[in-house]
Amino acid sequence: MSFYELFELNHAALAPWRAFADATRAAFQSPGNPFAETPFGRSVLAAADLFERTTRRYGKPAFGLVNTEVDGQTVDVTEEIVWQSPFCSLLHFHRELPAGRAADPKLLLVAPMSGHHATLLRGTVEALLPGHDVYVTDWADARNVSAAAGRFDLDGYIDAVTAMIRAIGPGAHVMAVCQPSVPVLAAVSLMSEDGDAALPASMTLIGGPVDTRVAPTEINRLAKGYGIDWFRENAVMTVPATCPGGGRVVYPGFMQLSGFLGMHLDRHVKAYGEMFAHLVQGDGESVEKHREFYDEFLAVMDLTAEFYLQTIETVFIEHLLPRGLMTHRGRPIRPEAISGTALFTIEGERDDISAPGQTEAAHALCSSLPATMRDRYLQPGVGHYGVFNGSRYREEIVPRIAAFVRRHEPAEKPGRRGGAKRTKADPR
Template sequence: MRYMATYDLMESVRLTSEWYGSTAKALCSHPALGLATNPLVSLTAAWGEVTERSFRRMQVKPAWNINSVVGEDGRDHLVDVIRMVKKPFGDLIHFEVQGRREMPRKVLLVAPMSGHYATLLRSTVVSLLPDCEVYTTDWHNARDIPVSAGKFDVEDYTLYLVEFMKFLGPDTHVIAVCQPAPLTLAATAYLAEEDPEAQPNSLTLIGGPIDPAAAPTEVTDFGRTMTMGQLEHFVLQRVGFKYAGAGRMVYPGLQQLASFMAMNSETHATAFFDQIVRGARGKTNEFDRHNRFYDEYLAVMDMTAEFYLSTVERIFKKREIARDVFTVRGKPVNIGAITDVAVQTVEGANDDISAPGQCVAALDLLTGLDASRKASHLEPGAGHYGIFAGKSWRNNIRPLVLEFIDANMTHDRRRLRFANIRSLHAR
């Protein structure tokens, strides 16, 4: 019960902070104070606006807001978000472009489940849509999932990916961003032994902790120094009475957000101070750079406690993927079994979350894959977000990924076999 009370207390603090901001904005924006010469009035109104918006965004799941895409014919085509596979803890969604022929590149974008929603990859999706059929994982907020839905840990996550890959078929090209990289590698290896005909054509791993010990960061140091008992005692809480998942043990998104912001506290403090000053001068708008970034960055979701704990213990502490001893439902997953999937890794030279060396370690585990089907790229000057959503992604990494996909699109035998299997099932 005390954990539920703590969760509700965090929500009360968030609501109170939002109310303070709203009140300050309303009072100091009142027409009666319009002629005030004291700059403190406009600064307080701007502080209230920024505070209200920031704390409100922590509660709301952002919309994809991808309305249209320009086609090869030069026309704008509307985009529909279609749920292809619906499951309790996450869905497979397709960005269906109306009135456009099906694109030959079919991409499964595996979004991270590390405190933010899949919409964190919105700009990645937008950049791929003109050239690809884009599917992505859409993970659900654990606070909204009833306890009756059961548990969800790293093994369940891996099996979700296996199911999504099977559904899409062998002509798929998988791109895993950050947290899911090691589990996506494991899911591909699982398919290599259980259902080799359903393996994707290619796998691109972007900034993921395949081997966290290869290049320590603050994130890996935290996982190494904290015991599992300490984590369970200090960071987990039970969802409060307000939500459908009441009673479920979770790692709260607000706690994860606090950890992320603490890593770069000076940068965030400067960004918010500058935004308040710009607001006091009337130089902000709904979609300025600050609001676009923080509307997404501050929108956080809870993770199930078992997923968080198993990630820390099995991926970071025991390094089960890096040591190739990962198991799913008691079955060993042999990464060396991957022999027919081209694999590429992408890292950012300035990545302070998954430092260079952590992701490229995947290539050494692929003992059964020919060297000609392995590739790696280190992007100079790029931080963690830049390698999948920033200038480095747009100008350098995205073209590189598309070239890699094009070079590994010819698996006609597996595609034909998969089509025959689906035809038999349809009968």
């Protein structure tokens, strides 16, 4: 029996206990239970709730963004798929704007494919919606993609990003959060060299590992220390036949989650201890904030093994992009070819995943860009997640992104009102 199958079996074995925890919660929440509002009853309820939450499988959350405020008015937002392949859907957050109102810049937000769903960027999207026409890459969970759909590696990721930029149309802006900084930079490099008509007007890279030789973090040192053979032998597994993607070789989401939790295990243990205390005390607001964060944080997805291994080797072990050795299907990636796409890099002062300097390294690679088409910003006092979520992101980073995007909007805006059209599934 494989480790993945053992994980699935263990999850199934806990199902009766989760059902018992649910029954216990229902019993101790009942107004007819004389122990319901006693310290003993609240302790039992808290324990049952904690057990159920720490043993469940968290499904993909919904964005749930149904409205936003534009020009001081609340407008409806509709989520629609405008491009699709077996491994990704391009979501458009269509805003019902007043007739005749000038269109906002089209912005493609490239979500990381690093274990969490694109909904991890819900706050990122929400803060951008008032002033931008937002599109988001919604990467598929590899355990749900049939093996018949074929491979999906880093080269395929670059192809997908390029296809989605073209689907949105000329003059758009692209913004990469963390991991996609490298493939987005590669895609724009290739499009620039080809003189592609859909070349983005600007490119914003946030907390990305462009050059992990700069201020190496624990993650960087781990990848370099183990080497690609260790990851190939220990980190990838075959999806069980009971899943839609049965037979596909993946880097499982539960492995990634173990890494996330292990980095700051003391913080997570403390957070769950505090949640237990809040449940006993009846502090519903604090409990709800905890639940919202962990509902998102604990919802993970599998990555195709070929994408995971190629990314580890290319970005974290061999540093091929900053060394000028990265290729796409045998073709060299030349960031120096970028001359018409403005570049903005954003980093967090306390980022322990992509340390300050790793993203800014993109400026040296894009050597053909004039100073007027560059900007860089280091956000004080925030870690990795703080550069794309939270109050400082909303209040200090988003206004800078908006100003940069507006400054580099094309004078002519072809197809601005229509946006990308819905398409059938990409046959690749």
